[in-house]
Amino acid sequence: MNYLAKSAAAALLSVSTLALVPSVPALAETVLRLDEVAVGELDPAKASDYADSILMFNVYDTLVLPAQGAPGLVPHLAESWSADGNNHTFKLRKDVKFQSGNPLTADDVVFSLERMQALGAGLSYLFANVEKAEVVDDNTVTFVLKEPYAPFVASMLRLPIVDKKLVMENLGDGEGEMKDWGQAFLSANGAGTGAYKVTAHNPQQETVMAKNADYFLGVPGVAPDTVRVRYGLEPATVRTLIAQGEHDISSQWLPPEVLKALAQDGAQLLTESGTGGFYVKMNTTKAPFDDPECRLAVANAFDYGAAIKMIAVTDDVSQGSPATGAIPVGMLGSNPPSDALAKDMDAAKRHWDSCRYAPGDHTIEISWIAEVPLEERFALLMQANFAELGVKSEIKKLPWALFAEQVSKPENTPHISQLFVNAVTGDPDTLLYGMYDSKAAGTWQSPEYLNDTEVDELLEKGRTNSDPAARAEAYHELNKRLMAIAPTIYGYDRQSVFAASDRVKVPALSDPSKAFGLDGMGFSFRLMEMQDKN
Numbered sequence: 001m002n003y004l005a006k007s008a009a010a011a012l013l014s015v016s017t018l019a020l021v022p023s024v025p026a027l028a029e030t031v032l033r034l035d036e037v038a039v040g041e042l043d044p045a046k047a048s049d050y051a052d053s054i055l056m057f058n059v060y061d062t063l064v065l066p067a068q069g070a071p072g073l074v075p076h077l078a079e080s081w082s083a084d085g086n087n088h089t090f091k092l093r094k095d096v097k098f099q100s101g102n103p104l105t106a107d108d109v110v111f112s113l114e115r116m117q118a119l120g121a122g123l124s125y126l127f128a129n130v131e132k133a134e135v136v137d138d139n140t141v142t143f144v145l146k147e148p149y150a151p152f153v154a155s156m157l158r159l160p161i162v163d164k165k166l167v168m169e170n171l172g173d174g175e176g177e178m179k180d181w182g183q184a185f186l187s188a189n190g191a192g193t194g195a196y197k198v199t200a201h202n203p204q205q206e207t208v209m210a211k212n213a214d215y216f217l218g219v220p221g222v223a224p225d226t227v228r229v230r231y232g233l234e235p236a237t238v239r240t241l242i243a244q245g246e247h248d249i250s251s252q253w254l255p256p257e258v259l260k261a262l263a264q265d266g267a268q269l270l271t272e273s274g275t276g277g278f279y280v281k282m283n284t285t286k287a288p289f290d291d292p293e294c295r296l297a298v299a300n301a302f303d304y305g306a307a308i309k310m311i312a313v314t315d316d317v318s319q320g321s322p323a324t325g326a327i328p329v330g331m332l333g334s335n336p337p338s339d340a341l342a343k344d345m346d347a348a349k350r351h352w353d354s355c356r357y358a359p360g361d362h363t364i365e366i367s368w369i370a371e372v373p374l375e376e377r378f379a380l381l382m383q384a385n386f387a388e389l390g391v392k393s394e395i396k397k398l399p400w401a402l403f404a405e406q407v408s409k410p411e412n413t414p415h416i417s418q419l420f421v422n423a424v425t426g427d428p429d430t431l432l433y434g435m436y437d438s439k440a441a442g443t444w445q446s447p448e449y450l451n452d453t454e455v456d457e458l459l460e461k462g463r464t465n466s467d468p469a470a471r472a473e474a475y476h477e478l479n480k481r482l483m484a485i486a487p488t489i490y491g492y493d494r495q496s497v498f499a500a501s502d503r504v505k506v507p508a509l510s511d512p513s514k515a516f517g518l519d520g521m522g523f524s525f526r527l528m529e530m531q532d533k534n
Contacts, residue, residue: 033227033228034228034248037371038232042055042188048443050420050422054523055207056160057523058196063156073157086146086147090142098166109133112161130146131145150462158430160192162191207229238254245501250499252272252496256310276423277492278490279489288357308320321492325479326483332428332472363392368398370400378418426518435450450485505529514527
C-alpha cells in the first residue's frame, strides 16, 4: 500500500521541516467489485466460459492480443511471429517475468501447450492439430502443425502461458512423471505473468486479485488496486448493491428491466459487441429431435420478434440483434441483416406433418440455466410457441454446474438447452467447431450431439484453407447446411450489457475505438480507471 505521509514517529524531522509539510491522511486502496456466474475456473488449461476468461485474461498473458478498435492481432508476449508452411515461429519479449519472479522463456510456452493437450479440457481442441512445439532458443519457439490450420495464430489468444518452474515445484498426486500436471495447485493459485495476482480464490464464491507491481507493461495508478469477482449473486442483490454504492460492475446476465432500472438510477450501461449468439440447442439423439423435420418445425415456430423485444434495455441499448443464421452478422460466412429470421407457423406445421412423430408423442424438456434468469422467459416463450403445434413441454431449471455435468452424456441431456456461445478467438472456427463437429460432442457447447458428415467436411474446409475467399465460401455453405438440418434455433446475435457504478471507467466497454473483438477481453482490469478511493 502506498502512503503520502509516514507517521511522525518514524520520521526524524526537525520542527521547522514538519511545519512545512501538511498532515495528509494515508490513501486507501481502490477496490473494484464485480460479479459473474459460478463457477470461476482458475486453471487456464480448463478455462472456457466468460467468467473463466475474465480470470485468465488478467492473471495470465498470451503471445498475441486482439487489436483495440480494429480487426487483427497485435504482439504481446511475442514481439513477432512468422509462418513457413505448417511451422509457426514466435519471438518472445526478453523483459517478461512471471509473478513468481521466474523469467519467461520458450520452455514455458512449450510446457503450456503440452499441459493443455495432456489435460484435454477447456479449449484444448483448438490445439488438436499441433503436432509439437519446439524450443529454438530461450526466446524463440516453433509450433509444428499436422496440417494447415488457417486461424492458428488467432488460437494463440487461448493459450495462456504458465510458469513451468513454479508448476513443477507444485505437482500433486497422479501417475507418471507429470503426476497431476499441477492441477490441484493451479485450481487455487495463479502462475502467470499477468497484471493481477490471485490473493484468494473460492470458485463458488469469490476470487480476489491484486495489482502485479512488476508487470512488464506496467499497471497505471488509476487501475484498481484490488479486484473482487463474486460468483452467483442474485439480480436483486446486484441491483441493491450497485444502488448503495457497494458494487461496481454487474454481470451480463441481469434481466433487461433490472439493467433499465439501474440506468434510470444513474448507473452506466457498458456494452461488448458479441462474437456469438443465443443458441437454443436440440438433442439430436433423443426423439422427437432425432428427426430433422421435427427440429425444423420448432425452429419455424419460435417467435424471433418476441425474443428481440424481450432483450431490449432502452431505446438505444439491447442485449442482442436479429439473427440471420448460425453465424452472427458480420462474421466470416454470415448472412446479411436483411435475412433476419422470423416466426412462420405455416412452415412449422408443414415440417411437423413430415416428421415421423406425432406432436403429442413426447413431452419436451426445456431447460434453463438457474444463474441466467432471462432464460426462464425464453423457456416460457418456447413452451407457448410449441403448444401452437400441439407439442407438450415441461420446463426445468438447472444450475450451471449440474447442467455441464448432465450434457456430458447424450441420454442425460435435455431435449432443449439454452446457451450463449461465443467465437473464443473471434474466428468462426472457434464458434462452430466446438458446437457441431462430431468429434467435439459432449461439452457444454455441444448438447446437440450432432453427427453430420457434410457439416464435418465444411468445418474442416473452413479451418484448413488459407484462402480467405475459400474460407468464406465454406462457412457460407456450412451456414446453409446448419439451417437446413436445424440442430439449433438461432435466437439472436448477442451483445453483452453491463450496469456499472460511476466509480469506474471502462474504455474498452464504452469507447468503440478501444474495444477488443474478443468476449471478455474488455475486462482487462489494468485498462480500467477508478474514480475515487474507498
